[in-house]
Amino acid sequence: MARVALVTGGSRGIGAAISKALKQAGHTVAATYAGNDDAARAFTEETGIQTYKWSVADYDACAAGIRRIEEELGPIDILVNNAGITRDAMFHKMTPQQWKEVIDTNLTGLFNMTHPVWSGMRDRKYGRIVNISSINGQKGQAGQANYSAAKAGDLGFTKALAQEGARAGITVNAICPGYIGTEMVRAIDEKVLNERIIPQIPVGRLGEPEEIARCVVFLASEDAGFITGSTISANGGQFVV
Numbered sequence: 001m002a003r004v005a006l007v008t009g010g011s012r013g014i015g016a017a018i019s020k021a022l023k024q025a026g027h028t029v030a031a032t033y034a035g036n037d038d039a040a041r042a043f044t045e046e047t048g049i050q051t052y053k054w055s056v057a058d059y060d061a062c063a064a065g066i067r068r069i070e071e072e073l074g075p076i077d078i079l080v081n082n083a084g085i086t087r088d089a090m091f092h093k094m095t096p097q098q099w100k101e102v103i104d105t106n107l108t109g110l111f112n113m114t115h116p117v118w119s120g121m122r123d124r125k126y127g128r129i130v131n132i133s134s135i136n137g138q139k140g141q142a143g144q145a146n147y148s149a150a151k152a153g154d155l156g157f158t159k160a161l162a163q164e165g166a167r168a169g170i171t172v173n174a175i176c177p178g179y180i181g182t183e184m185v186r187a188i189d190e191k192v193l194n195e196r197i198i199p200q201i202p203v204g205r206l207g208e209p210e211e212i213a214r215c216v217v218f219l220a221s222e223d224a225g226f227i228t229g230s231t232i233s234a235n236g237g238q239f240v241v
């Protein structure tokens with residue numbers, strides 16, 4: 001059945017692949033972004049998918065944006081919490097600002113986006129929530145105390161909410177991508193990528209955004225109704241939980 005899907009950070013990187021795959025699966029997709037208007041415009045021109053600009057770190061903006069999308073497209077049955085940022089620094093150099101920005105976006109953003117759609121999903125007795133966490137939330141990563149904490153928090157959020165949503169037909173799951181070849185990862189120094197990161201990935205390559213998107217499409221489908229509170233690790237064998 002075609003449903004309305006909202007993908008945060010859905011105009012670039014992994015989120016863009018998720019938006020396109022959900023559209024391909026027959027859903028009506030809305031994609032949000034934070035500030036890169038050019039990328040959002042190009043994405044809409046290429047895909048026909050409508051984009052909406054606000055920060056997931058701002059609760060009131062999330063509530064207003066979601067209201068607008070529901071008025072324009074209908075009730076949101078699928079929410080993909082994908083928007084995320086990095087502000088890397090070794091802990092002794094990490095500033096309170098770097099900590100706060102990452103927690104506000106990567107962890108509190110999930111509360112801000114999920115809270116306004118939750119009542120509607122409960123009333124309709126149907127919902128699919130997919131949270132994009134990270135391998136570094138599972139194993140921790142030096143230089144990413146802020147990011148690892150937020151992404152581990154996303155997994156706790158997923159497991160708690162899955163228990164609350166189960167009787168209301170709402171599933172809540174997480175995906176932990178390993179290193180995927182998006183701008184976020186390609187921004188890493190090429191020498192570090194080729195000599196230190198890729199050799200740690202047993203399949204011998206970065207993942208493709210579409211490989212994460214296909215996991216999302218499955219978890220967002222009616223077929224996945226018995227899967228809730230779970231985490232899919234999509235990391236090329238780099239970290240086996």
Ligand SMILES: NC(=O)c1ccc[n+]([C@@H]2O[C@H](COP(=O)([O-])OP(=O)(O)OC[C@H]3O[C@@H](n4cnc5c(N)ncnc54)[C@H](OP(=O)(O)O)[C@@H]3O)[C@@H](O)[C@H]2O)c1
Binds near residue numbers: 084134180
């Ligand atoms: N790439 C990887 O290897 C990897 C691995 C593990 C997990 N992840 C996770 O996967 C997700 C997507 O990563 P990516 O590599 O595709 O990132 P990306 O290419 O940098 O794209 C990030 C997207 O999120 C949006 N965004 C950032 N902050 C936002 C905010 N406050 N409010 C709304 N939207 C915001 C960006 O909007 P603008 O276009 O306006 O900037 C952009 O659309 C993130 O949660 C990331 O932590 C990525």
